């Protein structure tokens with residue numbers, strides 16, 4: 152296939168940013184190596200694709216890959232001519248643009264339904280763009296389309312036994328809604344072909360389009376000239392303000408002019424950076440600490456939210472806690488006990504986890520979590536799934552206290568936080584002796600990948616043992632870090 156041909160994914164990339172399209176076609180070497188979590192996304196996408204085919208079974212699969220597009224076009228033509236009712240990955244070429252469609256389904260009158268499969272739970276504009284380019288090319292290539300359908304994951308589906316593809320997906324007929332989008336396609340195709348034929352990359356500045364609707368793979372390249380701590384790190388900064396600051400030649404936080412209108416949190420952040428001093432509101436922190444009631448329970452979950460629920464009772468993308476760490480201190484100054492639970496990866500981790508929570512979190516005292524909304528959501532969803540333990544779980548959820556609040560509310564801001572209030576940013580500043588660096592499992596995503604490896608059942612015994620140990624170290628560190636951060640805040644309050 153000629154190098155001047157645009158593909159569907161390149162068209163969507165070009166709509167997001169023409170520079171990204173140009174770089175993709177000319178400077179793929181600038182794309183950094185894939186992050187470890189990407190393979191999981193691919194695996195999940197393939198699993199959804201398999202289920203989607205089970206929803207429209209018996210199709211002819213056009214297996215030729217992107218290096219053999221002429222073969223794919225020939226195989227598609229052969230499938231059409233042989234009367235195939237359903238075609239997977241059908242190829243069509245028109246207007247120097249080639250698309251591959253997830254599912255084409257032939258109707259009795261010879262027209263076709265185009266079905267685009269998405270591992271998402273609703274419709275958004277970028278999916279309409281995706282369907283519009285396919286509809287335009289398919290029609291141009293001679294397919295008479297009757298309907299354009301988006302098949303996305305039904306987030307109300309609850310697993311009971313084997314996954315039922317009919318109820319797992321929701322089909323949305325977008326034929327009418329798509330019309331204005333299809334009308335815009337020819338001009339966009341021409342514009343993007345002009346980009347492709349140019350010898351130089353289009354001049355496009357960085358901005359919100361670098362991560363929306365998709366994370367652009369050239370961020371490392373385009374954002375490299377930004378200072379380490381830039382105006383983009385200002386908390387909840389709006390695009391309009393970024394444009395104004397850049398218009399005044401300001402990129403570094405330390406250079407933000409005094410007269411520039413900022414939110415309270417942003418003002419504090421700028422002041423900290425300019426003075427290189429922490430901002431600490433001892434009275435406000437003290438008032439938060441006064442609401443703590445012993446025994447103190449420090450709680451942290453690790454969770455997975457797979458698109459395809461692995462166990463009964465779960466919905467698609469529902470958070471499934473598989474691990475918990477709890478540090479408990481009965482009274483002020485008392486020794487701190489540690490309790491933990493980790494699913495074995497062979498069966499649903501939630502029943503064991505629920506028992507651990509119910510027996511470790513007493514009916515009184517504060518439950519401390521960092522970004523407690525998430526732990527609250529997990530506790531409430533476990534309460535719904537395990538009614539016998541609902542009372543204890545809901546009681547714990549109602550006693551949650553957010554250790555992130557002093558930082559999120561800008562009562563404590565250090566220039567070294569660099570605009571973040573995450574525990575990973577706060578801990579090294581407040582407790583320099585503790586770090587997540589060099590931990591084999593050192594963040595939530597790595598914990599998920601490690602647990603998925605346990606679930607796969609493919610780990611040799613020694614590797615399995617090591618993975619279990621690494622997961623326990625990581626989750627245990629999260630709650631012990633909370634113990635230390637709270638102690639530091641108490642010390643600061645004590646120095647009032």
Ligand code: SF4
Nearest residue numbers: 168171361367370373
């Ligand atoms: S990082 Fe942003 S500006 Fe650069 S190519 Fe991607 S979307 Fe375009």
